[in-house]
Amino acid sequence: MKTVTLIALSLSIAIVLAFTAAWSQDDMTVVDNAAFNNPQRTPSVFVHDEHNETAGIDDCAECHHVYEGGKRVEDESSEGQSCSECHDLQGSGNQPSLIKAFHANCKGCHQEQGKGPIMCGECHIK
Amino acid sequence: MHSFYNFVSGPLAWVAFILFFGGSIYRIVSMLKLVAEKERFIFSYMSWRYSLRSIIHWIIPFATVNWRRQPVLTVVTFAFHLCLLATPIFLLSHVVLWDEAFSISWWTLPDAVADIMTIIVILGAVYFLVRRVTQPEVKFVTSVSDFVILAIVAAPFITGFLAYHQWLSYPLVMCLHVLAGDIMLAAIPFTRLSHMLFSPFTRAYMGSEFGKVRHARDW
Amino acid sequence: MAEPSKKEENKVVDEGIDVGISRLTEEKIQSVINSVIDSETGARLKAYVETCIHCGLCSEACHYYLSHDNDPHYSPVGKVKQTIWEMVRKKGRVSPEFIRRAAIIAHTECNLCKRCAQYCPFGIDIAYLISVVRRIIHKLGVTPLYLQDTAHSHSVTMNQMWVKGDEWPDTLQWQEEEAQAEIPNLRIPLEKEGADVMYSVIAPEPKFQAQLIYQAAVIMHVAGVNWTMPASVGWDNSDMAMFSGDNELMGRLKRTHFETAARLKVKKIVMGECGHAFRSVYDMGNRWLGWSMPPFTIVHAIEFYHDLIKEGRIKIAKKYKPPITLHDPCNVVRGGGLHEKARYVAHAICEKVIEMHPNREHNYCCCAGGGVINTGPPFKMTRIKGNRVKAEQLFGAKTKGAEVLVAPCHNCHSGLHDIVHHYEIGLDIKFFGDIIYEVMEKPE
Ligand code: HEM
Ligand code: HEM
Ligand code: SF4
Ligand code: SF4
Numbered sequence: 040m041k042t043v044t045l046i047a048l049s050l051s052i053a054i055v056l057a058f059t060a061a062w063s064q065d066d067m068t069v070v071d072n073a074a075f076n077n078p079q080r081t082p083s084v085f086v087h088d089e090h091n092e093t094a095g096i097d098d099c100a101e102c103h104h105v106y107e108g109g110k111r112v113e114d115e116s117s118e119g120q121s122c123s124e125c126h127d128l129q130g131s132g133n134q135p136s137l138i139k140a141f142h143a144n145c146k147g148c149h150q151e152q153g154k155g156p157i158m159c160g161e162c163h164i165k
Numbered sequence: 166m167h168s169f170y171n172f173v174s175g176p177l178a179w180v181a182f183i184l185f186f187g188g189s190i191y192r193i194v195s196m197l198k199l200v201a202e203k204e205r206f207i208f209s210y211m212s213w214r215y216s217l218r219s220i221i222h223w224i225i226p227f228a229t230v231n232w233r234r235q236p237v238l239t240v241v242t243f244a245f246h247l248c249l250l251a252t253p254i255f256l257l258s259h260v261v262l263w264d265e266a267f268s269i270s271w272w273t274l275p276d277a278v279a280d281i282m283t284i285i286v287i288l289g290a291v292y293f294l295v296r297r298v299t300q301p302e303v304k305f306v307t308s309v310s311d312f313v314i315l316a317i318v319a320a321p322f323i324t325g326f327l328a329y330h331q332w333l334s335y336p337l338v339m340c341l342h343v344l345a346g347d348i349m350l351a352a353i354p355f356t357r358l359s360h361m362l363f364s365p366f367t368r369a370y371m372g373s374e375f376g377k378v379r380h381a382r383d384w
Numbered sequence: 385m386a387e388p389s390k391k392e393e394n395k396v397v398d399e400g401i402d403v404g405i406s407r408l409t410e411e412k413i414q415s416v417i418n419s420v421i422d423s424e425t426g427a428r429l430k431a432y433v434e435t436c437i438h439c440g441l442c443s444e445a446c447h448y449y450l451s452h453d454n455d456p457h458y459s460p461v462g463k464v465k466q467t468i469w470e471m472v473r474k475k476g477r478v479s480p481e482f483i484r485r486a487a488i489i490a491h492t493e494c495n496l497c498k499r500c501a502q503y504c505p506f507g508i509d510i511a512y513l514i515s516v517v518r519r520i521i522h523k524l525g526v527t528p529l530y531l532q533d534t535a536h537s538h539s540v541t542m543n544q545m546w547v548k549g550d551e552w553p554d555t556l557q558w559q560e561e562e563a564q565a566e567i568p569n570l571r572i573p574l575e576k577e578g579a580d581v582m583y584s585v586i587a588p589e590p591k592f593q594a595q596l597i598y599q600a601a602v603i604m605h606v607a608g609v610n611w612t613m614p615a616s617v618g619w620d621n622s623d624m625a626m627f628s629g630d631n632e633l634m635g636r637l638k639r640t641h642f643e644t645a646a647r648l649k650v651k652k653i654v655m656g657e658c659g660h661a662f663r664s665v666y667d668m669g670n671r672w673l674g675w676s677m678p679p680f681t682i683v684h685a686i687e688f689y690h691d692l693i694k695e696g697r698i699k700i701a702k703k704y705k706p707p708i709t710l711h712d713p714c715n716v717v718r719g720g721g722l723h724e725k726a727r728y729v730a731h732a733i734c735e736k737v738i739e740m741h742p743n744r745e746h747n748y749c750c751c752a753g754g755g756v757i758n759t760g761p762p763f764k765m766t767r768i769k770g771n772r773v774k775a776e777q778l779f780g781a782k783t784k785g786a787e788v789l790v791a792p793c794h795n796c797h798s799g800l801h802d803i804v805h806h807y808e809i810g811l812d813i814k815f816f817g818d819i820i821y822e823v824m825e826k827p828e
């Protein structure tokens with residue numbers, strides 16, 4: 040009896056995982072930090088689809104924004120691009136640096152919503 | 166935790182910084198006013214040259230007779246104070262917060278180095294504590310306040326260290342850290358931690374008296 | 385206070401202190417302490433009390449602490465803890481017994497030598513804090529009897545030793561006659577207006593050590609100095625009021641001294657081999673009178689001899705043979721930077737100079753200074769036991785061959801005499817003047 044339960048359990052987990060993978064754009068669990076040379080912190084934990092589901096975000100442009108001349112362009116989104124294509128490590132003028140952009144995007148929203156991680160170690164989990 | 170964290174790192178941090186900077190300026194200005202009122206003569210003995218001569222000797226390890234007599238303490242106290250001042254200022258996580266809040270940022274320490282410096286401060290505090298309870302000449306002049314100020318100084322480092330390593334309950338430790346940091350900042354001008362503010366003046370005055378009047382070294 | 389002091393065992397009796405204490409009430413104590421703190425102190429007291437980090441790093445500076453096997457009651461910060469800290473903290477509400485202890489600590493367990501100011505990382509001036517305590521003790525009328533007696537003498541006679549008006553010129557005349565037996569045309573010029581130098585001494589010289597005046601007169605004569613001494617008050621440069629906390633009297637004394645020099649229209653004041661007098665004339669008294677630096681050029685004997693030898697105005701016939709060691713008096717070395725000049729003189733007049741360690745501005749005090757020796761017989765052992773390190777230091781020099789100890793200061797002389805005697809070190813103690821007089825070229 041015990042073995043049956045175990046097999047059934049692992050099977051159902053496998054199925055759920057398989058479906059999840061099929062639905063999502065990718066199976067990301069952390070934010071890609073390849074753009075940082077010598078990163079000081081672990082990459083931020085971020086399970087894309089689960090996050091958006093809990094947060095109730097449907098519009099990609101909510102996060103994948105496009106700015107032109109310091110103004111957010113409505114109805115345009117940038118999900119195909121990597122953040123670092125616009126935000127370099129230094130930042131310039133109105134363009135925040137990559138770190139700051141990430142922090143503003145995630146933490147900024149969490150602060151506005153009063154929900155979600157806001158302290159370093161809540162995202163950069165050791 | 167959101168609102169508590171936001172409180173201690175927001176309004177309370179403002180209060181702490183205002184108390185720190187405002188309090189420091191207030192303490193120094195009122196002390197100088199007191200000199201002007203009651204001991205004006207002090208100004209006429211002050212000399213830049215001899216003040217600096219004295220201060221420079223005393224802020225260099227082993228440059229004075231007494232630093233040389235106390236080699237262990239000298240190494241500890243210089244490491245302790247250097248790390249104490251440098252770590253919070255050049256800590257990546259702090260600078261990130263400054264950047265987010267005021268769009269100002271500066272050079273930062275690698276986290277691994279800052280972590281070691283934090284350990285140095287904590288060990289330094291332990292050394293001072295041990296010294297305080299074991300050395301008779303220190304014990305004799307110790308009062309409760311000495312332990313309190315030592316704890317006030319050690320607390321941000323201990324909690325910061327725990328937070329960085331995400332040991333114990335992270336959000337709680339983080340909040341305690343910021344609270345401890347606020348307390349320390351606010352305490353500096355109003356406790357004997359104010360030696361940070363006044364020691365340059367007392368040293369400069371003694372240096373000037375020794376240099377200008379006594380023609381002798383005060384180190 | 386929490387910790388009883390170890391030396392309550394051998395409670396000394398001092399009539400000045402004990403009778404003074406018997407007259408005190410708590411109200412009186414409180415009002416005096418607060419009036420001194422409120423109206424006579426300011427930023428220094430506040431900064432020193434509030435900045436001290438209680439680290440104890442000043443301890444090893446103090447010869448009392450070292451001599452009492454590192455008993456913290458004797459550390460500089462330990463002494464302010466037992467006195468002024470408590471007074472400040474309790475806003476003056478301390479008991480007569482506390483005042484008794486404070487009087488003993490401030491008057492007999494600190495020489496105001498300021499060595500600790502060189503060891504405290506913040507440069508906290510413990511000697512100043514102890515002076516504030518002495519001021520309070522003075523205003524409470526609890527000053528040790530012998531010290532107060534010298535202050536009374538100052539007040540009545542304007543000299544420290546009850547030397548009467550006619551005794552002074554008589555003594556000078558006597559010494560002049562003595563010296564004329566050696567050098568017939570020698571004079572001790574009195575009241576010579578417009579002389580270059582007014583030579584001033586401390587009252588113990590005419591009282592007990594008149595030969596020092598004789599020797600000085602010979603040196604002046606041979607060097608051809610255009611000098612004079614006052615015939616009336618103002619000749620004594622000593623000042624125990626400075627140490628008893630009687631600042632007003634200190635002011636009177638120094639004003640008289642400076643006014644005498646002004647009356648004689650001299651260019652500078654040269655003073656004998658005395659340390660505390662130098663402190664009074666050069667550093668303390670002038671300030672009380674509002675002069676940031678003294679109104680006259682003040683030349684201590686060490687510097688004076690240095691200049692005379694360097695300029696060739698006195699020549700050394702034959703250097704002094706016995707090896708000497710040199711004690712650096714706090715008041716002219718840590719207080720006046722004369723250590724190198726003292727060494728110049730020592731090497732010029734002696735064949736062999738053996739350094740004691742520590743030396744120069746780090747030298748140990750003699751434990752007589754700061755008015756402590758003037759607290760007299762009741763506290764003689766306090767001084768001697770409080771300076772065992774000095775004995776060890778002297779013994780070190782003796783081991784290296786020193787036979788004579790040169791101490792260019794009266795207080796040091798007497799204090800070191802007691803130490804050398806008690807610890808049986810076997811060193812002869814001399815002034816520079818003694819040796820110079822002996823080895824200089826004199827007219828046939
Ligand atoms: C408004 C006050 C403060 C805030 C908001 C703040 C915030 C932070 C943050 C977010 C971290 C990073 C924790 C992590 O990596 O998870 C941190 C670490 C740290 N903070 Fe603070 N801090 C404050 C005040 C202070 C003060 C006053 C000091 C010291 C004087 C201090 C010393 C440290 C140290 C030593 C660390 C840990 C370094 C390590 O072990 O790597 N902080 N602080
Ligand atoms: C920047 C100017 C400063 C100077 C020149 C200075 C100097 C000193 C010195 C000379 C000592 C006594 C020697 C020793 O025990 O190590 C000391 C002790 C100490 N200082 Fe500082 N300090 C400064 C700033 C600070 C700051 C900003 C803090 C903390 C907020 C601090 C906290 C301490 C502590 C906790 C001790 C040890 C006291 C003990 O023995 O328990 N200092 N400092
Ligand atoms: S005797 Fe000298 S070293 Fe000792 S406490 Fe007094 S001034 Fe400081
Ligand atoms: S060394 Fe200075 S700061 Fe330390 S206890 Fe002595 S007086 Fe206080």
